[in-house]
Structures are given as C-alpha cells and as structure tokens.
Amino acid sequence: MQLQRIIININGFRKIIRFYSVIISSEHTYRVLISARNMIAVDSLDRAILTVLRESARAPFVEIAKRVDVTERTVRTRMKRMEEEGVVRGYTIREAGIGLTALVRIKVGSGTEIGTLAGEFTGWVGVECVYEISGDADLIAIVHVDDTVALRDLLDR
Template sequence: MDDLDRRLIAKLRHDARAPVADLAKALGVARGTITNRMARLERDGVITGYTVRLRPDSAPDEICAWTSLAVEGNQHRVIRALLGEPGVAALHDTNGRWDLLAELRVGSLAELSTVLERIRGIEGISASETSVHLQTLRG
C-alpha cells in the first residue's frame, strides 16, 4: 500500500458510499485510478467489505456490552470462532491483561446471557470480563 491507498481508505472510512468521482476529485487523481485502486484493494483482501454505521440512539432497545477475553493456546482459532458469533459486532486485538475485546450487540439481557455462554464455551478462552454499555458521554 502506498500513500494514495491510505488516503483512499481514509476517505472510504469516512463515507464508504462516496461516489468514485468525488473520491477522485478529493484525492487529485483520475476516476479510473480510484476504480482500479478499489478493485485491487478488494481483490488483495485489504478491503473486505463495506458497512453501515448507525447513530447510537437509532436502536434504543439494543444492548451493547464489551467483553474482555484472555486466550490460552491458538488465538487464531478463537478469533475465527468469535467472528462467527452473531452477537459479536466488532472484535479487537489488544495488549495488557486481556488479549481480545469483543463488542456485543443484542436485543435483550437474556440474549446477552446466551451469547456470553456461547463465547465462554469457546475452546481457548480462559477468562472473560463483561461490562454493559449504559450511555455514551462523548462520541
């Protein structure tokens, strides 16, 4: 990846639906250059998909929780299992006491309990600590 790729990715992070013409103009290159770059980044697995970000208050009944996880053994196997868990909205590799941080999004406390039970049952997870998100004070 070069500087143009990094600047393009930054623009896409801000607005993944930005028209190619707008991206090209903002980055000072031809539309074909942007189209080719995006195709290459997708083909090479750098860009793996596009997503929708919701306003925090757009799903008021949704429960958000953060689960810190300690992993023993094959972390890649644990990561694959967590990425297949529907309740895991995001997964982060961390340092310090915990190895992974999972953002959970569920519809109820009962569903949160079920998701946590499935996560704690994944082979290789040795400890976990979960905090329920009450409110965002600064976004």
C-alpha cells in the first residue's frame, strides 16, 4: 500500500491529507475496492475492453476483439469473468467504476469546524461519504475518481 501526504488549502486553513491508495499500481494490474472484503484484479486488457464498452456498451465481441487486438474468445472469457466478479453488470460499468476508489484520511487544523468541513467535502464531485473519526485523523472520506490525476485534482481544490 502506498502512502502519499498531500497538503491542501481549504477555507484559508492549511490541511494535511494522508492518502492511502487502495490501488496497488503497476503497469499491468489495478486493484479496485468493491467492498471491505473483496478486491478485484483488473489488468490492462480488461481496462481496454472496458474502454470500448464505455464508448459502445452494445459492441459485439468481434468488434471489441479487433479494437483491443485479441481474439473474440479472449474477450468472451474476460467479459464472463468480469460479469461474475461484478465489475460489469448488464454490460454497463459499475457506478464505482474501474477508476480509483480511495480512503482519504483528513487531519483538520485547529480552529476549523469539523462538521462544516465534512459538509463541504460531501458536496464535492467524487466524494461518496465523509465520516468523523477519532485518532490521528479527524475525518475519513471515501472517494471515487477516474485515476490518480483526478484524485490529485480533487485534493488540490
């Protein structure tokens, strides 16, 4: 698991956000959090297939195979596995997406109202929910974004 520390300014206060990636990145494998107990491995070929499906959810397997440069059988096998694992439901990508789902721990600076800040975060696109917690961090947010660049953009707001 990767740890990144990101410092952002919110309402004029400097905040330190610790981001624990739920994705273990490599060139070929991305792990997508779909529940607390279940991780799905999605490789670059799966992502290519899903990209074609995003453009045309009803594309025939033959067309998908041509566009990602594999056999139709490979596409069928991959699609069956992704359906069984819940990545694809009825040939639409799950709402949580194949992007990145991350837990963001937020330490609030002194003098900042935690509830107000949590309310502001929940209005941001990509933020699913925000919880007030005890310990080193004050809040934890679950966010869904397309990739690490989108996550950085969200945290840089």
